[in-house]
Amino acid sequence: MTSISTPQRDALKCDLHSSRRDEQLLHALLTTNQMAEADRLTIDYGITAETLMENAGRAVATAIMNRWNICPVVVLCGPGNNGGDGFVVARLLAEANWPVRVALLVPLEKIQGCASYHAARWNGPIDTLTTATLEGAELIVDALFGAGLSRSLEGVAAQVLTAASAKNTPIIAVDVPSGLMGDTGENMGAVPCVLTVMFFRKKIAHLLQPGKRLCGDLIVANIDTPSSVFDCISPDCYENHPSLWVNALPILNVDSHKYNRGHALVWGGWPMTGAARMAALSAARVGAGLTSVAVDTSQNDIALSVYAITLTSIMAKPVTTQQDLDTILSDKRITGLLIGPGAGVGSDTKLRVLSMLKSGQATVLDADALSSFQQDPESLFQAINGPCVLTPHEDEFSRLFADLVPTSDNKLARARAAAKISRAIVILKGNDTVIAAPDGRAIINANAPSTLATAGSGDVLAGITLGLLTQGMEPFLASAAAVWLHGAAATHFGLGLIAEDLPDQLPAVLKQLVQLKKQPDT
Numbered sequence: 323m324t325s326i327s328t329p330q331r332d333a334l335k336c337d338l339h340s341s342r343r344d345e346q347l348l349h350a351l352l353t354t355n356q357m358a359e360a361d362r363l364t365i366d367y368g369i370t371a372e373t374l375m376e377n378a379g380r381a382v383a384t385a386i387m388n389r390w391n392i393c394p395v396v397v398l399c400g401p402g403n404n405g406g407d408g409f410v411v412a413r414l415l416a417e418a419n420w421p422v423r424v425a426l427l428v429p430l431e432k433i434q435g436c437a438s439y440h441a442a443r444w445n446g447p448i449d450t451l452t453t454a455t456l457e458g459a460e461l462i463v464d465a466l467f468g469a470g471l472s473r474s475l476e477g478v479a480a481q482v483l484t485a486a487s488a489k490n491t492p493i494i495a496v497d498v499p500s501g502l503m504g505d506t507g508e509n510m511g512a513v514p515c516v517l518t519v520m521f522f523r524k525k526i527a528h529l530l531q532p533g534k535r536l537c538g539d540l541i542v543a544n545i546d547t548p549s550s551v552f553d554c555i556s557p558d559c560y561e562n563h564p565s566l567w568v569n570a571l572p573i574l575n576v577d578s579h580k581y582n583r584g585h586a587l588v589w590g591g592w593p594m595t596g597a598a599r600m601a602a603l604s605a606a607r608v609g610a611g612l613t614s615v616a617v618d619t620s621q622n623d624i625a626l627s628v629y630a631i632t633l634t635s636i637m638a639k640p641v642t643t644q645q646d647l648d649t650i651l652s653d654k655r656i657t658g659l660l661i662g663p664g665a666g667v668g669s670d671t672k673l674r675v676l677s678m679l680k681s682g683q684a685t686v687l688d689a690d691a692l693s694s695f696q697q698d699p700e701s702l703f704q705a706i707n708g709p710c711v712l713t714p715h716e717d718e719f720s721r722l723f724a725d726l727v728p729t730s731d732n733k734l735a736r737a738r739a740a741a742k743i744s745r746a747i748v749i750l751k752g753n754d755t756v757i758a759a760p761d762g763r764a765i766i767n768a769n770a771p772s773t774l775a776t777a778g779s780g781d782v783l784a785g786i787t788l789g790l791l792t793q794g795m796e797p798f799l800a801s802a803a804a805v806w807l808h809g810a811a812a813t814h815f816g817l818g819l820i821a822e823d824l825p826d827q828l829p830a831v832l833k834q835l836v837q838l839k840k841q842p843d844t
C-alpha cells in the first residue's frame with residue numbers, strides 16, 4: 323500500500339481529484355509497491371494471479387505479432403513473475419507458429435507460484451541461460467526481472483543481456499528492461515530495448531532518464547486490473563497531461579478586461595536583453611492582461627531604447643535604483659514577477675530577487691536569479707514565503723542545492739527534496755522535466771521534443787509559467803501546464819525551431835486546450 327499519510331492524500335484529492343478524476347488516473351505513475359498492491363487488490367477482486375499473468379503475457383505476445391513478421395525468438399526468463407510472463411509469451415508465440423526458444427536463468431524447480439503454473443504450460447524445451455542461447459535469434463524477449471529487482475544485475479543475466487545488446491538484435495522488455503529500477507529510472511545493468519510492454523499503468527522508471535531511453539517505445543497494456551484499485555491506492559506522481567490542469571487554466575469571459583487578467587512584470591537586464599524579451603512575450607501570449615519589463619537603466623539609457631523599440635504591446639519601465647524597483651513592486655495590480663533570464667549573476671540580482679519575494683506576489687525565479695544564490699541558498703529559501711516557482715536546469719540545480727540535496731540518479735527524489743527545502747514549486751528541467759511541490763506531489767513531463775535543446779527555450783518556459791501565475795493559476799498546476807505548453811509549442815513548430823518561434827506557437831496549442839476544457843468532465 324502507498325506510504326503517503328492521510329492528510330497528504332486528502333491534499334492531493336483537493337488539487338487533482340476535483341474533476342476529470344478518471345481521466346487523471348490514466349496518467350498516474352505507480353511505484354513498484356503500488357503496482358504490487360494493485361495486483362493484490364485485483365486478485366481479491368476475483369481475477370486469479372494466473373489469469374493476470376496470462377493477460378500480461380498475451381499483451382506482450384500481441385505487441386510482438388503486431389509489429390514483427392514471424393521470425394526466430396528467444397525468450398529469456400527469470401526466477402519470478404516476470405519470468406512467468408515470459409513463459410506465456412513463449413507459449414502464445416509458439417501457438418501462432420513462431421519458432422520460439424526459452425532460456426531460464428535458474429533451475430526449473432526454483433520457479434514458484436503462478437510462474438510455475440505457466441512454466442508447466444510451456445511444452446517446448448528449456449535451455450539454461452547462457453550467451454549461446456542467443457544464436458540465431460532475430461528477436462529477444464527480456465523477461466528476466468521486472469518490478470522485483472532489488473539490486474544490480476550481475477552474473478549470467480548481465481552477461482547475456484550485454485551480449486544481446488552487442489548483437490543489435492531487437493530486445494522487447496516485459497514490464498521494464500531488466501536492470502532498470504522501477505521507482506527511480508536508475509540503470510543497474512539494463513540494456514537498450516526497442517519496445518517495453520508494461521501492465522495497467524506506467525511506472526516512474528518508464529519516464530525518467532535513463533529509464534525512458536532504455537525502454538524504447540512504450541505500450542501500456544490493459545490486463546483487466548480494475549480502476550477501483552484507486553480506492554485504496556493514492557498515486558502522488560503523474561505523467562503530465564492536460565487532464566491534470568486544464569480545468570484550472572484561466573478562462574476568458576465577457577467580464578474579462580486587461581486588469582483582471584493580471585499584470586506580469588519581467589526583470590529586463592542588460593546587456594543580455596533577448597532572454598527577458600522572449601519571456602515577456604511568452605507571458606503575454608498565454609494571457610497576462612498586461613506585461614511590463616522593468617529595464618535596468620543603472621548603466622545606460624540604451625537598454626531602455628532596446629526594450630522599447632523591440633517590444634510593442636509590452637511596456638518598458640526604467641529602473642535605475644533599488645528604490646525604483648520597490649516603487650514598481652508596490653503597485654498591487656502587478657500579480658506575477660519573473661527574474662533570471664539575462665539578469666546577470668551577482669549581488670544586484672540577489673537584492674532584486676529579495677525585493678520581488680518581499681512583495682508577496684507570485685514569482686518565477688530562473689537562470690541567473692538562481693545562480694546568484696549559489697553561495698547562500700538559505701537566504702533565498704528563507705525569503706520564499708508566497709507562491710514561487712524555481713526553474714533550474716541540472717547545472718543551476720546543483721549550484722543551488724549541492725549541499726542540501728544528496729547527489730543521486732533519482733531525479734524525482736531530488737526535485738521533491740528541493741521543493742521541500744525551498745518551499746517553492748521546483749521545475750527541474752530536462753528531457754524528463756520533473757515538477758515537484760513541497761507537499762510531495764510530482765508530475766513528470768514526457769512531451770518535450772529534442773528541438774527544445776536550443777538557446778533561450780528555458781526563458782520561454784519561465785515566461786509561460788509567469789503568464790499563468792499572473793492570471794492566478796495555482797502554482798503547481800501552472801508549472802505543469804507551462805511545461806506541457808512549452809513541449810506542445812515546440813512539437814507544433816517542428817524541425818528548425820529557435821526559441822523565438824515558441825511564443826508564436828502558443829495560440830494554436832491554447833486553442834486545442836480550450837476545446838478540451840469545453841468538453842464535459844469524464
Ligand SMILES: NC(=O)C1=CN([C@@H]2O[C@H](COP(=O)(O)OP(=O)(O)OC[C@H]3O[C@@H](n4cnc5c(N)ncnc54)[C@H](O)[C@@H]3O)[C@@H](O)[C@H]2O)[C@@H](O)CC1
Pocket residue numbers: 357358360361374375378400401402403404405406407466467468469470471472473474475476496497498521522545547
Ligand atoms: N500488475 C502487476 O504488477 C503484474 C505483474 N506481473 C509481473 O510480475 C513482475 C514482478 O514479479 P516479481 O515480484 O516476482 O519480481 P521479478 O520477476 O522481477 O523477480 C523477483 C525475483 O528475482 C530475485 N531477484 C531480485 N533482484 C535480483 C538480482 N539482482 N539478481 C538475482 N535475483 C534477483 C528476487 O529475489 C525474486 O526471486 C512484474 O514485473 C510483471 O512482469 C504480471 O505477471 C501480472 C501483473
Ligand SMILES: [K+]
Pocket residue numbers: 404464465466467468495496497498499500
Ligand atoms: K524484464
